[in-house]
Amino acid sequence: MWIVLGLIVGIITALALPSSMIPPISCSTYISVAFLAGLDSVIGGIKGGIEDNFDLSVFVSGFIMNTLLAALITWLGDRVGVDLYMAAIVTFGVRIFNNFGSIRHDIMKKNMNAAHESNKKQENKSSAKTEAETKE
């Protein structure tokens, strides 16, 4: 899969970077927030892809804007001494779990549908019932 390949390429790239390129420890909250923003976008994008309503412009703008907003909030929190980045972490965390849940449901639905479609010819009524159930 392209996604796994991308992840591996990223890890290798970062491992190959010289240690002088590692951002200082004071940036660690920024990196973790950026990481969460990225993970949120990826999970959201996969969900969109599976549900067949993936939109590149929404994906890219969402990723960039979310990251920027999260960075802004983190920076602001740093200035005023409040851990505002928590807000970003909680928001992204909730969204990641929600989207992940949707992906799970989508995949299960598809598997169920595929299983029922093979039985469809034999029992039309029952398949109609299960479809009605899955729509709920």
Place this chain on the structure above:
Amino acid sequence: MSKNSGRGSWQIPIAITCMLLGIAVTMMFKQQAQADFPMMSSNRNDMIKMVHDLEQQKQKLEVTIEEQKKAIRGYEAAAGDSGTDMLEAMKHQLDTLRTEAGYTDVAGPGVTVILKDSSKRPAPNEDEFFFRIHDVDIATLVNELWASGAEAISVNSQRIVINTPIRCVGPTILINTARIGPPYEVNAIGPAEEIEGALKMTGGFIDYMSPSTSKGVRITIARKDSVKIPAFKGSMILRHAKQDKADKSPETKKPAEAKK
């Protein structure tokens, strides 16, 4: 999965984002590793190599010093053999001064103090400090030994001379220019009974170490009829300290000459 035409179009941007994600995650791990072990950065190996190279270099230089000293002794012997009383007397004086300054192996009655780190592990609420021997402990012991009449001291075969530093460098103690580790064997030549008494008296070294000994640090003091103490291996070159010309007393002049 979705339609064939749509598959690539949504997977590639996600793959690119995943790449950024991979970079971020690896950065986080690297950062954490660096925060846990500041010396774990990639130049650590370079630094270890540098230390080893410098230590090798130091050993070579010590050999050179030894050769030079031998050559000087050869010249002195030749000068002494040539006969005149004055040269003989000067050579004798030079030998005495060398011994006093710590440039010769010496032997005599004295004490051996052995200090060992605690074999116990500190409990979670205990300070690790008192479980180990520190540079200050060695320095205090050496100080006490001088004060109680020791004439020559060595720590793990490093001779203590007038400008010997005793300090903490990472997990080891640096004496002169050598790294030493536990157990520490401190030899001192001097009045054994007096030295032992001074170390054991109230407020003395044993007393001073009681917080450590209660945690398992072991100190043994043994009186010995013959203690051997090696010569100082380095050399002393005074680059900045010059003899004060106003002071004409010969006593201060001669040691300075001897050290060259």
